[in-house]
Amino acid sequence: MVSGIAKLRFIRYASTYCGRKRISIVGSGPSGFYTAYRLLTKSEVPLHITMWEKLPVPFGLSRYGVAPDHPEVKNCEDTFTKCAKEFSRPGQKHLFEFIGGVTVGEEVKLTELLKKQDAVVLSYGCTGDKKLGIPGENSTKGVFSSREFVNWYNGHPDFATSPKFIDFDWSKVRNVGIIGNGNVALDLTRVLISNKISELWSGTDISPIAMKCLQRAPIQNVKLIARRDFSHSKFTNKELREMWELEKYGIRGRIDPTYFREDMFNLNTIKDRAFKRRVEMCSEYLKPYEQRTKRNYQKFLPPGANGQTWELDYLKTPIAINSDSSGNLSSLTVCKNEITADNRVVSLKDQELTYELDLLITSLGYAGQPLPEFASLHIQFDKSHLAATAGRVLTTQGSTYPGLYASGWIKTGSTGVIASTMMGAFEVADVLLQDLPKLPSRPTGPVDLTHIAHTNWHHWEILNKRELQKGEEQNKTRSKFLTYQELQCSN
Ligand SMILES: Cc1cc2nc3c(=O)[nH]c(=O)nc-3n(C[C@H](O)[C@H](O)[C@H](O)COP(=O)(O)OP(=O)(O)OC[C@H]3O[C@@H](n4cnc5c(N)ncnc54)[C@H](O)[C@@H]3O)c2cc1C
Ligand SMILES: NC(=O)c1ccc[n+]([C@@H]2O[C@H](COP(=O)([O-])OP(=O)(O)OC[C@H]3O[C@@H](n4cnc5c(N)ncnc54)[C@H](OP(=O)(O)O)[C@@H]3O)[C@@H](O)[C@H]2O)c1
Known part of the structure; x- marks a missing residue:
């Protein structure tokens, strides 16, 4: 784990992020990344986006779903990488940070995100x-x-x-x-x-x-x-x-x-x-x-x-x-x-x-699963996806939950290709940007990760390079690391 590096980055971010609107995105698959991309490229208000991913590495089904003999489909990862790289440099209007190896609902609670962020977008796909x-x-x-x-x-x-x-x-x-x-x-x-x-x-x-x-x-x-x-x-x-x-x-x-x-x-x-x-x-x-x-x-x-x-x-x-x-x-x-x-x-x-x-x-399709806190937060979850209108998550009473949004397969169910997932994510990001000035203002702040082992974008860049290098040596597009132990290690 790279918790040392991550800790330093966290302290730096914490001290420089004042004034930015904080948005957490849960999931780093196509919907999470396209939501982030749209927000970062369209927002006039300075944003600090934190993307949470339960695996140590990004890209969801682009990495772990798309068939290995369809590598051209994974070209979307180039856009995601450009987005992450461009906006994770400090000293800019917007900031983006990737936090991997952390499951929202377990190590970090949705309730905490809702308290500490201006908005939260659930883009965690269908995991059942x-x-x-x-x-x-x-x-x-x-x-x-x-x-x-x-x-x-x-x-x-x-x-x-x-x-x-x-x-x-x-x-x-x-x-x-x-x-x-x-x-x-x-x-x-x-x-x-x-x-x-x-x-x-x-x-x-x-x-x-x-x-x-x-x-x-x-x-x-x-x-x-x-x-x-x-x-x-x-x-x-x-x-x-x-x-x-x-x-x-x-x-x-x-x-x-x-x-x-x-x-x-x-x-x-x-x-x-x-x-x-x-x-x-x-x-x-x-x-x-x-x-x-x-x-x-x-x-x-x-x-x-x-x-x-x-x-x-x-x-x-x-x-x-x-x-x-x-x-x-x-x-x-x-x-x-x-x-x-x-x-x-x-x-x-x-x-x-x-x-x-x-x-x-x-092969009946993937099923979305509710986060453990949905019941206590009265968030409406239909059979295998979240209930939402124009990306705004609904409560069991049918009203919108302030500051909570959903994009991608967790919103639509397991249907749609990457292009349609992108269009849907853009629409949700646009709705969020419209709502942002009207959302209740609250004292937001970073989530304390001091005691939570996690990975970051820098860690992924090292791992990615190694996978590509190993692949090149074997005349392959990439040779993936297959265990958590290998995926978490960037030394
Ligand atoms: C087998 C398969 C092959 C496909 N092939 C193609 C193809 O060739 N072309 C095409 O256009 N489309 C293809 N698709 C469709 C495409 O993959 C989807 O449209 C797209 O991935 C949906 O994106 P998403 O971000 O909503 O979900 P996902 O890609 O599933 O991303 C969700 C992310 O959230 C993370 N996550 C889950 N729970 C949590 C949590 N609690 N906390 C933090 N993170 C969490 C997951 O680990 C994952 O990284 C394929 C789908 C499948 C299943
Ligand atoms: N190359 C690509 O572009 C690519 C590759 C992979 C996936 N994807 C996309 O990813 C999405 C998901 O694909 P998917 O194949 O998992 O799902 P899907 O397209 O929804 O297909 C699910 C299949 O399971 C059947 N089914 C569901 N429940 C059933 C039940 N109880 N009993 C019997 N049959 C049942 C459905 O039959 P019915 O039709 O009768 O309901 C259908 O044939 C799709 O949008 C797909 O296009 C795209």
């Missing part, structure tokens, strides 16, 4: 899992949530070395089921089905521990199980195309003709252009190469099938996860569904099917 609520979901070995799995392969310190993954017998994994068909489910499918294509992964920052486990798995099929039909698929076209293009490695995609056939859709009458492209894409890729009619689908002659497949399955609701006598996953029981004219899912309880599976991932 949505659940199916069916038998076997929590107890079966070989069943993981998308959040656990993604965190594991991205080297998150809570998961990277977890025995739940490392002690799992990967050598037996042939058939994989994924519940849900959003873009996270596609990320998971790509990682799993291309586990033997080392050229896809060797230059990325995927956790080497995860890669080693995954490479041991003789994966044959990954089935994405959706409760609705093809027309309600949740993934987007760019990500789906990436799946089809795995044919260049001999990996093939499948959709049972019950759920998708070219003759089910008339391309001339489909109005939604994205959906029309999706229908065309699937129709073309499902044809043998030489029968494809559009050049876009004949970019390269695919090699013979290598036996590995991914498959879009539809109209199934999971009803039970079954295990063998040792508690290992054996199969998933589903029932068939129908979609009504008004788009409701009706489960046909008497039409059950069983899928033999060796690994099952529930």
Whole structure:
């Protein structure tokens, strides 16, 4: 830990910050950083922004969510870095400080922030899992949530070395089921089905521990199980195309003709252009190469099938996860569904099917979690996100909580890409700037961190340099440190 350096910086800041409005932002993912960026670049009133992050390092899901083979998505980190660097130099109008390794609600209380700051923005994302609520979901070995799995392969310190993954017998994994068909489910499918294509992964920052486990798995099929039909698929076209293009490695995609056939859709009458492209894409890729009619689908002659497949399955609701006598996953029981004219899912309880599976991932979305003090502060928390209007957090009585704001996934639930998260964060920052002169004035001050071990931006800069350097030595974009011990050490 760098508590010595941090202490010095704290004393310096404490003595020079008088007169600035104090704003705390909880969370250093895209929403926290875009909120900070907007505030710092738009505010005429001098600001002192403190960003609190529970991990020792910044960037949230940009670092621990976005797939390792999509490094261009992480370019947002350049803007965040520029923002942090530019505004953490002392002697300027605004000041920014990053405090890592501190969980708000635990080491530092929200109540304390609300007392000592002019405003607080909650941008702490969704840190839990949505659940199916069916038998076997929590107890079966070989069943993981998308959040656990993604965190594991991205080297998150809570998961990277977890025995739940490392002690799992990967050598037996042939058939994989994924519940849900959003873009996270596609990320998971790509990682799993291309586990033997080392050229896809060797230059990325995927956790080497995860890669080693995954490479041991003789994966044959990954089935994405959706409760609705093809027309309600949740993934987007760019990500789906990436799946089809795995044919260049001999990996093939499948959709049972019950759920998708070219003759089910008339391309001339489909109005939604994205959906029309999706229908065309699937129709073309499902044809043998030489029968494809559009050049876009004949970019390269695919090699013979290598036996590995991914498959879009539809109209199934999971009803039970079954295990063998040792508690290992054996199969998933589903029932068939129908979609009504008004788009409701009706489960046909008497039409059950069983899928033999060796690994099952529930990819239902992440769930936001309330901070422990919400109940006593009477802050309204709906099912898996905060209740807010125009970014102003609501109380259980429906009024706005003075000086408390929310941006990003904790406000919207786990939906939206980085670009939409940015737009949302900008709107919240603009509302906060409008409110700032009207907020009750109170004697604000720094939070005393003397006895709380934490990291700061300088610490991250050292660590970042080391990760990049280590990566360069191994011909990778980055080589992440995987444990708290390594992440906290900047000596
Ligand atoms: C697997 C996955 C892949 C994705 N891939 C893409 C992609 O390719 N392209 C794209 O545009 N979007 C992608 N997204 C969406 C994108 O990641 C989100 O839109 C964005 O990260 C949401 O930002 P956020 O700041 O609200 O939440 P987060 O990114 O989750 O950030 C929240 C931060 O708050 C911290 N925190 C939590 N609790 C506390 C606390 N109590 N105290 C202090 N800190 C706390 C967390 O550690 C985290 O750093 C992906 C999402 C997932 C899940
Ligand atoms: N490359 C990228 O741009 C990228 C990559 C990853 C993530 N993201 C974004 O991150 C956000 C989150 O993605 P996500 O995939 O986690 O969530 P998502 O898009 O909301 O998909 C969740 C999936 O889970 C299903 N589901 C939810 N509850 C269920 C239940 N009880 N039973 C059965 N199925 C259930 C949903 O089905 P229904 O549709 O029937 O509800 C849906 O198919 C999205 O906005 C996504 O676009 C983007």
